[in-house]
Amino acid sequence: MNTGVKITAFAAALAATFGTAYGIGKGVGPVVGPAVAAEERPAAGHGEHDAPSVSTAPGGLQVSEGGHTLTLEPSALTAGKRGELRFAVRDARGRAVTAYEREHGKELHLILASRDLTVYRHLHPVRGADGTWSTPVELPKAGDYRAFADFTPAGGAALTLGGDLAVPGTYRPAALPAPSRVAEVDGYRVELAGTPAPGRAGELTLRVSRGGRPVTDLEPYLGAYGHLVALRAGDLAYLHVHPHEGPAGPEVSFTVTAPSAGAYRLFLDFRHAGKVRTAAFTVHAH
Template sequence: MNTGLRITSYAAALAAAFGIAYGVGGGVGEISLRTESTAHDGHAGAAPGGASAADPGSTADPGQGAAPGGLQTSERGYTLDLKTPAVTAGRRTDLKFAVVRDATGRPLTAYQEEHTKELHLIIASRDLAHFQHLHPARAADGTWSTSLTLPRAGAYRVFADFTPDGGEGLTLGADLTASGTYAPAPLPAPAATAEADGYEVSLRGRLSPGRAGELTLGVTRDGKPVRDLQPYLGAYGHLVALRSGDLGYLNVHPGGEPGDGTTRPGPGISFTTTAPSTGTYRLFLDFKHAGRVHTAAFTVRADRPAERSDTPSTPSAQPGKHAGHGH
């Protein structure tokens, strides 16, 4: 075997058919195939008692906060039907899926726009090294499609964030496998700033278990504050937060919007969110400037106040460029 690990399309097909997940260690090695519970019972990758396999220090604290989205393929009468459960790393693929009404078995065709789009598609690798935020096109029959290229082999999670017309917002998730030579990446170490395409982004505030908190991200370029951010998805920034291990998808609310008379176009972008448990999270900030969308990625630890009495008030962030982004 080469230095990497070969994930075959056959193994990917098994994963799609039987709900088999790829259990990955800290380095390149054998992939263990184990049968997980069904999507209705939760998400593969979570260890008993709420601790995740990838982040054994995280614990789910019942009653602390709202449960994260994306852990189930079916919820509240809707199912995410991923019609392309396996792709080849490095090869452009037309990814297709549908949101199916369980009561009728037919794809949903009526959506309510949220952040200027009917549906937001998020794709993240299990090691959280790769991230894409896509906006697929919907056909008249309710089938969504988008062009997708995954640069690395491995296991991914697909999130469909949407609101049925007349209903409440919902995030469903499904597993996606990219075949090829696989080498897992370690979770980036915490730091106070992140770099994205020549921009430096700082992060202030705390991610607290069971308590809503404000996070403020400041954007600078060449050492100067950026005060002319452009609207993107109805705000000056779009933030996606994922829990390490099970990839629970957190609900994040932007603080204000362009044109409301109080929200400034930078350098600060504020959001409010609640961590559902202690543990490690990855934050992905999309912001638009000079006609282009950029993404900064952060690693943040959510601890109880007693556990962080000796830690600085500023949360940690991951330096370096984001692993991937698409529109």
């Protein structure tokens, strides 16, 4: 990966769809730490004729784009119990893709979110030799979920594909959590400053503290001190950006441009004391 921050296909597509980039991060190099190792890029993919140009539709809202399709295998997931999710990314000829570019130490990032945006999981599945991905997962309640596969096929453009996932059982959607500038998780307090604005780049800063003291020794997680995923309420349009270059806390900042006014759910992943935690916020772009 070069020193520029990764922008998913969603961001690139929205530049055409909405006339502006959805999310832009200022230049940031990988953070070097014990959990992050430099790795070789995989070999090139199947050839140019298998990689049609990416459409202008927003990433994450489509199951198929740019000649690639996300196929979720039937999964007997039970609410509150650990199960296994299996899927593949297939090319225009129906073959499972086995060659990917590495982004932040991984070939593919998988996000699971409930349709009511109260459940979020950032997973890193394992790819088998046949191109089938698998990951253990436990979802706390029945309902409708969306799976997002964020990846770059070897020699191709970055893509974010989305597919629906149902967990059977009695289901009552929860209301979107109320907007808040503070999130508490595992004894950590994360404060959000800034508001995304539609069509205009703005900075979001998240400050991490614990026991009333600022956390100044955040640990590298996938090559950065924080990862931010934003999902738009209603259609779950997806954005994944990475932080500006800076120290290991207490503040981690991002540059974000919302494609439209409305409610968004933000999920910040950060690692400290050897564990990854997620702080969630509801914000309104206006």
